[in-house]
Amino acid sequence: MLGLFLILPVFALYAEGLADVTPLLIGLAIGVYGLTQAVLQIPFGMLSDRVGRKPVIIAGLLIFAFGSVVAASADDIWGIILGRALQGGGAIAAVIMALAADLSREQRRLRIMAIIGMSIGFAFAVSLVLGPVLNSWIGVPGIFRLTAGLALSGIVVVLFVVPTPEKSVFHRDAEAVPGQFGKVLAEPELLRLDFGIFALHMILTALFLAYPLVLRDLGLVSESHWIIYLPVMLLAMGAMVPFIIAAESKQRMKSVFIGAVAALMLSLFGLYVFKSSLIGMAVGLLVFFTAFNLLEATLPSLIAKMAPGERKGTAMGVYSSSQFIGAFGGGLLGGWVHARFGIEGVFLFCGGVALLWLLVARGMSDPKQLSNFLLPVGSMDLQQASLLEGKLTEVDGVSQAVVIVEDGIAYLKVDLALFDEAALDPYCVSEA
Structure with a gap:
């Protein structure tokens, strides 16, 4: 990478x-x-x-x-x-x-x-x-x-x-499981997140068709661009930490997520407005990467929370493909916009994509604070698997249990604050 x-x-x-x-x-x-x-x-x-x-x-x-x-x-x-x-x-x-x-x-x-x-x-x-x-x-x-x-x-x-x-x-x-693509692609919440990573990497790729050119036009030679990027990345990584804590520990995931998309959009329009100022470009990039890093960290977490445990691999496969298609689309469309409307057009294009994402993201459900847990349960028939699912959902903190017979694994969704892992010991088959 x-x-x-x-x-x-x-x-x-x-x-x-x-x-x-x-x-x-x-x-x-x-x-x-x-x-x-x-x-x-x-x-x-x-x-x-x-x-x-x-x-x-x-x-x-x-x-x-x-x-x-x-x-x-x-x-x-x-x-x-x-x-x-x-x-x-x-x-x-x-x-x-x-x-x-x-x-x-x-x-x-x-x-x-x-x-x-x-x-x-x-x-x-x-x-x-x-x-x-x-x-x-x-x-x-x-x-x-x-x-x-x-x-x-x-x-x-x-x-x-x-x-x-x-x-x-x-x-x-x-x-990814080929037979599960239909179910994953039919889930609105997952599609909303897939669109999010698509938009995020479309914006990122398109942005760097224009941003280095602006720095050069403002008098900063290419070998000195790291002077902007280094402090921006260090400050952005530090600035996102309180928001990650608020999202995960204080259960404010939706509000933090929507706020990050809005900040991303404002930073991109800000780059258009302040394209004649080196300080303005640096501040705009700082806001952009604070939001970008926050979204890049929370999107896969949201996929893991919202996808059923037995379909998590397929959901992550679709998500990852959406990310790469976004990078391709950002290069292609960003290049076309640059050719037709210049550097300013690229910033406006990126801001427009972020605005569209904001409208799409506003309808997201507030995710439950659930984590995935895999429990090896050994071989059994379908009737035994169905009975085991019922027993597992009775364990404190387990909100969903699906036993896949061919895998010999129970895929659980658990609330870590209530989860009693030791209560699963009688059902666990050790991986000797």
């Missing part, structure tokens, strides 16, 4: 010197990885169920490295578009989640997934600061070559550091 993000703060400036370039093609080059990611990540996850996790991860990293080399060698915009599309073809996110599930016990899996999500967020924050610095040292082609090296080092880690699971099995809490 670091390799995908590193060019975001510098590519719009670099691409102006390429052959055959247009603003639309610049946007396509930045966002096209999202299209191939969205198309391939779920099929790759399913393939890994058949041939194993590590072979698919290694193949994906090789594809990613090859795409990076293609982009580094390109002397026109079309070569970079091809390279970025190939980078996205290394779509291993779903496979990595499945491998993490293979290597972790059900009760610890949510924590593992959260750590992986945090590492992606950290990679993005680092890329905004590191991208301009690396650009001044090695240029964008050098960044692509570095990205290829990172992918190859990832293969070494997979082969020699990451444990190999004794067996790979299907995990419906971490992987």
Whole structure:
């Protein structure tokens, strides 16, 4: 992910010197990885169920490295578009989640997934600061070559550091189930969240078609853009913490979420208004990333809360695909808007998308403070599973229980404030 993000703060400036370039093609080059990611990540996850996790991860990293080399060698915009599309073809996110599930016990899996999500967020924050610095040292082609090296080092880690699971099995809490797509896509609350991550990454991708150009026009050379990005990212990460606490601990998730979308919208219109002021652009970006980081953290949490436990993997698969399609759409539409209406039009476009999201999000239900809990229950028939579901829902704090016979697992929704985990011990079958 670091390799995908590193060019975001510098590519719009670099691409102006390429052959055959247009603003639309610049946007396509930045966002096209999202299209191939969205198309391939779920099929790759399913393939890994058949041939194993590590072979698919290694193949994906090789594809990613090859795409990076293609982009580094390109002397026109079309070569970079091809390279970025190939980078996205290394779509291993779903496979990595499945491998993490293979290597972790059900009760610890949510924590593992959260750590992986945090590492992606950290990679993005680092890329905004590191991208301009690396650009001044090695240029964008050098960044692509570095990205290829990172992918190859990832293969070494997979082969020699990451444990190999004794067996790979299907995990419906971490992987998509084809037969469940219809149910997930028919759930209004989940669709509202899918639209949210789609809009968020559409805005992010489109924004960086314009923002670096404004900084340059205000007299800040590209290698110094980190002077803006570093304090903004540090302050934004700190500023979001009280809101996360209010959302999760004080059960104000809906109001915090709606407020963050509104702040995102206002920051984007503010960037349009204050585009002639370097201080105004820095403050606008600070508000933007405070809201962005908050939304990026709360959206997957909301998906986990609202999706039934046995459909969580499918819901997260649709959510992740929506994110990547949003990145592709942001590049394509943002590039078109830039070509037709200039930099100012990009800021207004982003603000308009945020306004639409605000209107969609206003109708969301206030989520219940429920968490997912997986309980291994062993083999049983359908009648025994039905009886067990009834017994499990009688346990303090358990609001929903679904036993999937073929998995030998009970998928629970629990209120952690009331949940008596020890009461589940008689029903738990140890994973010896």
